[in-house]
Amino acid sequence: MNDTISLFSSPVAQLGATTLTLGHLAAAGACIVLLLLALLVAGIWRGASARAVAAVEAAERAREAEARLADLAKAQAELQGRMGTIAEVFGQRQAEMTKSISERLDGMTSRLGHSITEQTKSTHENLARLQERLAVIDTAQNNIQSLAGQVVQLQQILSNKQTRGAFGQSRMEAIIADGLPHTAYEFQATLSNNSRPDCLVKMPNGAPSLVIDAKFPLESWNAIRAAAEGEGGSPEARRQAEQSFRRDVEVHVKAIAEKYLLTGETQDTAFMFVPSESIFAEIHENFEALVQKAHRARVVIVSPSLLMLSIQVIQAVLKDARMREQAHLIQAEVVRLMQDVSRLDDRVRKLQGHFLQANKDVEMILTSADKVTKRGARIEALELGALQGEKTGDEETSSVDGPASSRLRLRVVDE
Template sequence: MTTEFWMYVLTGLSSVSLILLLIILVRKAPGTGLSEQLAQHKLELVQQQGQFQQQLSEQLHMQRQQLLQQQQEHLLQVLQKISDTQQAARFELSKNLQQQAIMLAEQVKQLTQSIDQRLKDIAGQVEKRLSDGFEKTNQTFTDIVKRLALIDDAQKKITELSNNVVSLQEVLADKRSRGAFGEVQLTALIRNVLPEQHFSLQHTLSNGRIADCMLFLPKPSGDIAIDAKFPLESYKKMTDLHSSAEERKQAQRQFKIDIKKHINDIADKYIIAHETADGAIMFLPAEAIFAELHAYHPDIVEEAYRRRVWLTSPTTLMAVLTTARSVLKDDATRRQIHLIQEHLIKLADDFSRFRGRFDNLAKHIDQAAVDVKQIHTSADKISNRFSQIEKVEWLDDAE
């Protein structure tokens, strides 16, 4: 109850007492002594009223002090409960944050391990494929170097044979010996350059003719026949300085007749439609005869071209065989190109899958980074809230 309420009560009681006193005085002492009695009663009433007000003020003061004490005790209890609640909330929040941090660290660790493992697997596969490719390439280069070494050795041997042509003339005086020499030289050249499955020696054609060698080449070249010819007698007479001019001219005419006959025989015997290529090769085992034809007898060379018979010496035949080997190698590569394309397509698919998985992984990492950043933001806000609460408590204590 407030002080105003008690003042109203006191005023009401005073008014009631005054009215009762007037009634009593009117009944007891009518006349002139009424004013004195009223004054006296009024004085007593004022004194009683003062005492009552003093008592009332003391009671109000005591009640106010008790109320203030109760309010302070209640406020202290409330503050203590708030402090306990804050401590419990801090402990629980700290515990939850630690658990979340541990869980997040574990997830990041597992994600990192998974990424490392996938990258290791991918790197291992790429390294293996590259290693296999390098090994095949190195093997190819090694084979090429070996073949070139064989070609160099054969070229040296051919050069030695060419240098010894003059000394061999006496040995090769017999036609059979010359034919055997040409076939042996042809066989040595071919075996040094081409694999066995791509040529055949003493090959029999459908017309019953036997070619010294048949090269098996892919389309559109087709199979090419090689026949060795060695017109040494007429050439020897033609170049003999001890013979007369007429004899040398006669030998020259015979030399041209022999060469043309060999060209026509090769064209008629070894060029068969739908079985062999549209040309054949005549192998001249002596470089000197080949040089003589190209230097002094262009008409014979043109006749050979017209009949599609290609004149070769040991050196030029080596170039022809090397070209044939390149053609065979290109054909083998072309046959295997679909396998290479399949592997490239599979490699492209693997790389596409790798790129998609890497993009998904990057998205997960970005999302994890955003979540961590949001967690840091929430932690900062919570810390700021605690700081503000501590400031409020400190201000209350200061008051």
């Protein structure tokens, strides 16, 4: 024991006037160890306390979050109900607008359909009349073929001058009367120089009339046929007959040009009607110079088929003139149609403005619903301090007395 005490008493180090022994060092080490243990225990206690406090705070925040989530779910359900009502109202308005547009479109479709029906009916009538005229042309063509097969009988008829004139006049009158309305021609009309052509076709739009002459000279033509078919006929006799025929035709062409071509009263060209297709073909084949001279005199030699074709052209011109006379009615209908389209455009633009206003109203309703939701959340969270003393132009202030007679100032949104 004494040895141990002496060991702890033995000096170890010298610090100035102080002598440090082994006991001193052991005591100092023990103090240090105790101090470290105390610090360690204090740190452990503080960590546990902090963890406990954090756990309590976390639980409190969880309870607050659950409460807030419940409030949000309730507000969301209310907002969904309001949005459903808004959607229903908007759907009703859209249905009404769609019905109005459909009714207006139906009315316009009815008017357009009526107009198209009238145009289709008119087109069918015109086609029917054209088909009738084509049938008449076919019948006339068949008659021409039948007449071409009866050239001998025609020559016998034409042997008499009076019979020949009556025959040519009747053929020409039948063609004219069959192709033109009775107001578009006149037989044996009297001109300003007291001459009387066989037919005067009245042109539309105040244009000069067209003269048709049916008195074709056929005596020399019959002489040519007799010289060619008779027994013992000589080329000299045929030549003389041809010269006589050429001279008679030239005289007749000159008479037509002088009597019937009147400036401002008749057309610059007149028709000389030949009542036989075979004679017309023979003239163009063997007397081409005579035809050219007639053209220079502004006299056109026409056969029954060419006269029919000319009458058809004149008929088309008359029909075009009548259509031009009715053009103002078509223009008036087009103007009315454009007015209807303009009114439709104005009403569609107004409808578009209604749609834009409805969208703006929905946005304002959504803004108000969002404000209500936020205000309800703040009330449920008891965040009432920020509400005191607040008032806007679209809000009213009300008070609620609590159990402790405390007054809570609430804002009621009026949107």
